[in-house]
Amino acid sequence: xxxxxxxxTTRQPAAxxxxxxxxxxxxxxxxxxxVVQFSxxxxxxxxxxxxxxxxxxxxxxxxxxxxLGDGRRQIEAFHVEGDVFGFELGATHTLSAEAVSNCTLxxxxxxxxxxxxxxxQTVTRQLFHYxxxxxxxxxxxxxxxxxxxxxxxxxxxxxxxAGRSGQDVVNLAMSRQDIADYLGLTIETVSxxxxxxxxxxxxxxxxxxxxxxxxxxxxxxxxx
Amino acid sequence: xxxxxxxxTTRQPAAxxxxxxxxxxxxxxxxxxxVVQFSxxxxxxxxxxxxxxxxxxxxxxxxxxxxLGDGRRQIEAFHVEGDVFGFELGATHTLSAEAVSNCTLxxxxxxxxxxxxxxxQTVTRQLFHYxxxxxxxxxxxxxxxxxxxxxxxxxxxxxxxAGRSGQDVVNLAMSRQDIADYLGLTIETVSxxxxxxxxxxxxxxxxxxxxxxxxxxxxxxxxx
DNA sequence: CGTCTCTTTGACAGCATTCAACGTGTGTGG
DNA sequence: CCACACACGTTGAATGCTGTCAAAGAGACG
Numbered sequence: 001x002x003x004x005x006x007x008x009t010t011r012q013p014a015a016x017x018x019x020x021x022x023x024x025x026x027x028x029x030x031x032x033x034x035v036v037q038f039s040x041x042x043x044x045x046x047x048x049x050x051x052x053x054x055x056x057x058x059x060x061x062x063x064x065x066x067x068l069g070d071g072r073r074q075i076e077a078f079h080v081e082g083d084v085f086g087f088e089l090g091a092t093h094t095l096s097a098e099a100v101s102n103c104t105l106x107x108x109x110x111x112x113x114x115x116x117x118x119x120x121q122t123v124t125r126q127l128f129h130y131x132x133x134x135x136x137x138x139x140x141x142x143x144x145x146x147x148x149x150x151x152x153x154x155x156x157x158x159x160x161x162a163g164r165s166g167q168d169v170v171n172l173a174m175s176r177q178d179i180a181d182y183l184g185l186t187i188e189t190v191s192x193x194x195x196x197x198x199x200x201x202x203x204x205x206x207x208x209x210x211x212x213x214x215x216x217x218x219x220x221x222x223x224x
Numbered sequence: 225x226x227x228x229x230x231x232x233t234t235r236q237p238a239a240x241x242x243x244x245x246x247x248x249x250x251x252x253x254x255x256x257x258x259v260v261q262f263s264x265x266x267x268x269x270x271x272x273x274x275x276x277x278x279x280x281x282x283x284x285x286x287x288x289x290x291x292l293g294d295g296r297r298q299i300e301a302f303h304v305e306g307d308v309f310g311f312e313l314g315a316t317h318t319l320s321a322e323a324v325s326n327c328t329l330x331x332x333x334x335x336x337x338x339x340x341x342x343x344x345q346t347v348t349r350q351l352f353h354y355x356x357x358x359x360x361x362x363x364x365x366x367x368x369x370x371x372x373x374x375x376x377x378x379x380x381x382x383x384x385x386a387g388r389s390g391q392d393v394v395n396l397a398m399s400r401q402d403i404a405d406y407l408g409l410t411i412e413t414v415s416x417x418x419x420x421x422x423x424x425x426x427x428x429x430x431x432x433x434x435x436x437x438x439x440x441x442x443x444x445x446x447x448x
Numbered sequence: 449c450g451t452c453t454c455t456t457t458g459a460c461a462g463c464a465t466t467c468a469a470c471g472t473g474t475g476t477g478g
Numbered sequence: 479c480c481a482c483a484c485a486c487g488t489t490g491a492a493t494g495c496t497g498t499c500a501a502a503g504a505g506a507c508g
Contacts, residue, residue: 066367068448074370076363089356095363124348131355132313138362139300139319143290145369146298146408148497150464176487184370189464191488208473208487224293372465374496400455410497415456432455432505 028120032113033106038062038099045086046096052110054087060103061173064095065181075182077137078174080164084130101173145184147224153183154193155222158203162213172209252344256337257330262286262323269310270320276334278311284327285397288319289405299406301361302398304388308354325397369408371448377407378417379446382427386437396433 033056038044044055047066055062062079064086076095079085086097087110117124144160147153157179161170172179180187194211197203202215202222213219257280262268268279271290279286286303288310300319303309310321311334341348364384371377381403385394396403404411418435421427426439426446437443 070448072372072448074367076366087356089353089360094360118345121342121345121348124345124352128348128352128355129313131352131359135355135359135362136313136318138359138366141366142300142362142369143298145366148296148408181370184372186465187487188466188489192464195488372495411455412457412498413496416496419456 028116028123029108029113029126030106032116033108036105036107037103038105039102040099042099044097044099044105045093047093049093051086051088051091051093053107054084054110055097055105055107056084057081058104058106060105061100062097062103062105063100063174063178063182064097066095073181074184075178077141078178078182084134087127087130100178150183150185150189150193151196151222152224153185154179154190154197155202155219157183158211158213159216159219159223162216168213168216169206170211170213172211252340252347253332253337253350254330256340257332260329260331261327262329263326264323266323268321268323268329269317271317273317275310275312275315275317277331278308278334279321279329279331280308281305282328282330284329285324286321286327286329287324287398287402287406288321290319297405298408299402301365302402302406308358311351311354324402374407374409374413374417375420375446376448377409378403378414378421379426379443381407382435382437383440383443383447386440392437392440393430394435394437396435 035058036055038060044062045053057079059081062083062085063075064077064079065073065075067073077085078100086093088094113123113127117127140160144153144156147156158170161172162168165171174182176187176190179185180190183190185193194203197219198205200215200218202213202218204212204214206212259282260279262284268286269275269277281303283305286307286309287299288301288303289297289299291297301309302324310317312318337347337351341351368377368380368384371380382394385396386392389395398406400411400414403409404414407414409417418427421443422429424442426437426442428436428438430436
């Protein structure tokens with residue numbers, strides 16, 4: 001709905017990664033996938049849906065989340081270009097997926113990929129690689145959530161996203177509420193913490209969703 | 225739901241797996257491994273060590289953890305019989321591993337397994353399965369840490385371990401400090417929360433490390 | 449019996465949440 | 479073009495939970 005600013009997720013490494021080594025190993029997989037589009041806020045799949053398909057992000061940002069009984073929402077991950085999400089051991093998805101921004105995905109049929117993997121060892125290895133990446137990411141998230149202070153979490157979050165873009169300017173595709181649900185904080189605490197960081201001249205706002213990191217070392221100290 | 229997830233997708237089969245279909249698919253792997261023993265409190269590998277070996281738990285409990293700059297420790301996972309831990313994408317371990325109790329492990333050489341995987345597709349598939357189990361477990365941990373209250377975390381933790389043993393009596397192999405570092409709480413808060421749960425007649429202590437769950441539904445409500 | 453470690457309990461301070469109000473920006477309709 | 483509505487974000491005040499500091503209890507072991 002409300003087509004926001006085109007704060008498009010300007011993600012430099014787009015070109016870099018495609019031209020890197022990953023392309024060739026994806027070749028066999030690519031044939032099994034179909035391109036799909038989702039617009040901001042739309043559901044890609046829900047918890048409990050059949051996990052007969054999984055996705056890879058071409059552009060845009062996707063959030064993987066779980067809705068708790070009391071209305072709270074926990075975001076388990078934000079996925080960006082190159083990330084694979086939605087494949088499971090079981091028959092159904094254990095988490096929901098939603099488009100944070102307009103995004104382009106490749107949709108893979110699980111059966112088809114399994115058949116492919118039987119013939120082509122590189123496919124199996126590719127899937128293994130994606131699983132390990134997911135594992136590494138989830139472990140990082142646990143470590144992030146285990147941190148004590150709100151400032152630590154927010155600083156770590158900003159550094160993480162700065163690292164992805166490779167610049168010291170972070171373009172946040174997601175809302176404060178998304179950030180809060182990802183960090184296990186409330187929206188007010190996130191807002192207050194960002195304001196405090198700005199007062200401390202560690203960051204500066206270009207606009208609400210574009211943040212410049214001015215004292216990266218200080219932020220790293222905070223993130224411990 | 226954490227416990228459900230753990231039960232259904234990750235480790236239901238402790239006993240079942242050994243006798244069921246899992247055994248044969250491990251066969252080719254088993255040959256590549258050597259049995260090793262670690263006694264309580266000993267380090268298995270440290271963060272930064274070469275990740276040229278990984279392990280599978282035969283018996284006992286292992287903790288995977290990270291030490292932070294300020295002396296805090298975060299436990300990313302407890303591994304029990306059947307779990308595989310310590311294999312990485314990179315050349316070094318990103319986390320440390322220590323024996324929580326005396327334990328027996330199988331140690332696999334990474335190179336050797338990679339060679340095996342080249343020839344034997346079942347090995348590759350087995351590794352993929354382990355990676356996915358790890359992913360599922362790490363996601364569950366993130367969800368656990370994202371919870372707000374101490375009671376929610378502790379209740380979810382107890383239910384998780386009850387699910388592993390399949391009984392309503394939990395034998396905790398780890399100390400209160402271990403639990404605290406796993407849940408992102410302090411040892412005092414863990415202790416207080418357990419005492420409160422006992423006062424509410426939801427649990428009862430056989431001894432300090434053996435807890436009987438008396439109102440599982442109430443605990444599940446707490447765990448949300 | 450004493451010592452050591454682990455665990456529990458208490459008192460208090462600090463920080464995040466809650467509830468509430470206000471500010472900001474974007475799109476719509478007059 | 480301006481005014482309004484609405485969603486999103488920020489800020490303030492008070493409560494409550496968890497962390498911190500301190501001390502006492504409980505087992506294990508020599």
